[in-house]
Amino acid sequence: CCDRAKGDCGEDSPTRPLPAEAHRGTVKLRPLTVAMSSVRTPLQTVHESVTTDQGPIFKSPKLPTGEEVSVLAPRTTSAPRSRTSEEPHIGRYRLLKTIGKGNFAKVKLAKHVPTGKEVAIKIIDKTQLNPSSLQKLFREVRIMKMLDHPNIVKLYQVIETEKTLYLVMEYASGGEVFDYLVAHGRMKEKEARAKFRQIVSAVQYCHQKRIIHRDLKAENLLLDGEMNIKIADFGFSNEFVPGMKLDTFCGSPPYAAPELFQGKKYDGPEVDVWSLGVILYTLVSGSLPFDGANLKELRERVLRGKYRIPFYMSTDCENLLKKFLVLNPAKRATLEVIMKDKWMNIGYEDDELKPYLEPETDFGDSKRIALSSRAEILMSMGYSRDEIEDSLRNRKYDDIMANYLLLGKRTTENESCDSRSSSSLSLRTLTPSGVEAAAVP
Incomplete structure (x- = not known):
């Protein structure tokens, strides 16, 4: 690590460690809700000039036009009948309640009538989107179709009308990891490890399929009814080609890599790796490693690469963080290396984390x-x-x-339970003692 006494994290920073007794100091980690309040605005996105897209981004299925779509009677082609006197439906899904809302989209909890399984339906008003936003949306759908991992939100169906796009997806009843931390505070390392192994497995799977997420954060990590991780929101994701640089600067500032703040082009996976380091720190401490009263202050702290190590954080966890939070993206560890790290596999000695292999499906047979x-x-x-x-x-x-x-989806014990997440809950005050650390240059 950098010389903590001097706090210098430039390229020529000395790397000798301080004596053990100098590693203890009193610091106050800002509660997650406070730290996020001033910097939750996404980074300004810039048009990406380098793309791996070949041909049309998205081929829409041939579906009826008009605002109401029904496939409850799939054997007929007649216009859908009015449902004014019935519970609201979209196709074979009975709408239950709104669980999310944005400027041009909302998310409804729904029940798939034939199976009784709960799903989340993202309803997007295409008429409110400009061509660039539509292209981004269709790219998100195309990428979701490519992914099949137990810790990534599964896409089930795409329904498109003239004005609206409906994305039927897996419902994660446990809510956001962000809200879990707000409600319960930091995780013990054993719990954080179980969650983080799932996160790393899912992101590494994306990388081996040449896909980067680019907006990894606690709000985009969901929990299912059994508290398993489900990575969501591939709105900023893209495919990448090794050796070809990307130049879209997007994501959430507290989780964004230094090179994004600097406006530098990047290969792809390394920006996800940095974000994973921020997520690991957040799970274990209940706080963000880098924050500021405004975007300018946050940028300065990220580019300095200095963060606090709470007294309760194990040395193994601290050492793992140093593999993620490296200022020079070329020196950041790959997720294949991370998977073999000591901390990642404590308690899993007989089950070392390895790249995920998709099971063979029936689809081609x-x-x-x-x-x-x-x-x-x-x-x-x-x-x-x-x-x-x-x-x-x-x-x-x-x-x-x-x-x-x-x-084929297994019904969980909590299938019909309401989400436990609630952004109105306040994070318990954290005032641990800690030590200052720095991102490796």
Whole structure:
């Protein structure tokens, strides 16, 4: 680490450690809600001139026009009947309540009628989006279709009308990790490790598929009914090609890598790695490593790379942080290296974290589809074997595929419970003693 006495984190900083007795000092870590209040505004995004997109960004399925879409009777092509006297529906989904709202979109909790499974439906008003925002939206959908990991929010179905796009996704009933920390305070390292292993596994999986998230933060980490991590919101994600630089400067300032504040082009994965370091610190301390009263002050602190190590943080955890929070992106550890770190595998000696391998699916095998019990259920619903095979083989994310995926989703004990998250809860005051550390240059 840098010379903590001098606090100099420039390229020529001395690297000798201080004596052990100098490692203790009294510091006050700002509560997470306070630290986030002045810097939750995303970084200004700039048009990305380097892209890996080939051809059209998104091929819309051929769906009926008009604002109301119903696939409750998939065997007919007649116009959907009015539901004014019934509970509101979108296709095969009964809408329950609004669980999120933005400028041009809202998220509804809904129940998939055939299976009884709860889902989240993101409803986007396309008429309010400019061409650039539409392109970004369709890229997000395309990327979500590429991902199949137990710790990433799963996309089930895409329904599109002339004015609206509906994204039917996995519902994480436990709410945001951010709200969990607000309600309960910092996690013990054992709990943080279990969560962080899932986060690293999911992000490394994205990287091996040449996808970067670019907006990793506690608000985009969700918890399911069994408290497993689900990474959400791929709105800033993109594909990358090794050796080709990206230049969109986006994300949330407290989690943003130094090179983003400097306006430098970047390869891709290394900005996610920095954000993961901030997330690890946040899980273990309940606070952010870098904060400021405004964006200018936050920028200065991130570029200095100095942060406080709470007295209760283990040396192994501190050493792991130093692999993430490295000012020089070329010297930041890859997630393959992180997976082998000592702290990551404490208590998992017989199950060292390794890159995730997607299980083989039935989608490309007609015989396996035909033998599937889920396919039999779909045929009993009126779909032909050819229609089922076509939907799955071509990953259409239509009604057939949604039924197939949701039939295979295990019902959890908390499936019907309300979300436990609440942003109105206040974080308990944290006033630990700690030591100042610095990002490695």
